[in-house]
Amino acid sequence: MEEFVIHLKNDVRELEKLTGELQKVAEEWNINTGIAMKLELILEEVFTNIVFHAFEDNAGHSIDVFLKRSGDVLRIRIEDDGKAFDLTRIPPADSLDKDIKERPVGGLGIHFIKEFSDHLTYERKNNKNILKITKGIR
DSSP: OEEEEEEEESOGGGHHHHHHHHHHHHHHTTOOHHHHHHHHHHHHHHHHHHHHHSOSSSSOOEEEEEEEEETTEEEEEEEEOSSOOOGGGSOOOTTTTSOTTTSOSSOHHHHHHHHHOSEEEEEEETTEEEEEEEEEOO
């Protein structure tokens, strides 16, 4: 089993660090490009949602991403101390079938997180959001 941890601040500029670290992990663990791109999209969406919506103050907060590979399965755990938010309970966007001009702005990020993940769970523990994502990497 292989593990990797990415410690981030609640600052959108940390997105570059996140994507750089993910690229290193994908290369080291020999994850194919298509799956690596989906993982990057999933984690970018989760991270930016946390940065823009989880905190009601201007203080510094940590967002920690734990990656654990076991064979062909990647388990991801994202932890933050922002306000509680369970994206697994968000219903599917009802505008997916509409023409792009008729769709409201936003709302597709959570759709892509759910669509590209094999399994998602959420829990609130010790005043932290804990989102767990499972993704096959072969």
